[in-house]
Amino acid sequence: MRRIITAIALLGLSLSVLLAPTPASAASSVEVTSGTLVARGVAVDLTLTVTCQAGMSGTSELVLRQRSGDHVAYGTGWAPLRCSGEPQVVTGRVFAEAGGYAFNRGVALASGHFELCEQEYCDYLDFNNTVRVTR
Structure with missing residues (x-):
C-alpha cells in the first residue's frame, strides 16, 4: 500500500513539473x-497588442471570419513580431479568400497563432x- 501511495505522489509531482508554464509563456x-x-x-x-519576452521573434498566422449575409467571409494573413518585453502594437493584413465574400463593417472572429523563438x-x-x- 505504501508503494502505491508513493508512486501516485511521484506521478503527481512529475505531472505538475511537466505541465507548469515556461517563463516565456507565463508572461506572453x-x-x-x-x-x-x-x-x-x-x-x-488587424491590430493586435502583444506582450512577450524580450529577445524572442517570429511570425503569426492570422485568420478572420465574418458573417456576410447567408455566407461567411474568410481570409488569412500574417504579421511579423520582434518582442521587446513590453506591450507593443502589431498590425497584420488579412486578405479575403479569392472567389469568396468581401469583409464588411461589423463583428468578426479573429483567431491565430504566434510562433516566437529564441x-x-x-x-x-x-x-x-x-x-x-470599421472603415
Missing part, C-alpha cells in the same frame, strides 16, 4: 484590438477574439 499575451477595412472589404488590417526554446501563443471591423 495577445489581444486583438481593432480591424479596419481595406479596399472596400478585400482585406482587413536560441534555446520557442513560445506558442494562440488567440481567438471577436473584433469590430
Whole structure:
C-alpha cells in the first residue's frame, strides 16, 4: 500500500513539473484590438497588442471570419513580431479568400497563432477574439 501511495505522489509531482508554464509563456499575451477595412472589404488590417519576452521573434498566422449575409467571409494573413518585453502594437493584413465574400463593417472572429523563438526554446501563443471591423 505504501508503494502505491508513493508512486501516485511521484506521478503527481512529475505531472505538475511537466505541465507548469515556461517563463516565456507565463508572461506572453495577445489581444486583438481593432480591424479596419481595406479596399472596400478585400482585406482587413488587424491590430493586435502583444506582450512577450524580450529577445524572442517570429511570425503569426492570422485568420478572420465574418458573417456576410447567408455566407461567411474568410481570409488569412500574417504579421511579423520582434518582442521587446513590453506591450507593443502589431498590425497584420488579412486578405479575403479569392472567389469568396468581401469583409464588411461589423463583428468578426479573429483567431491565430504566434510562433516566437529564441536560441534555446520557442513560445506558442494562440488567440481567438471577436473584433469590430470599421472603415
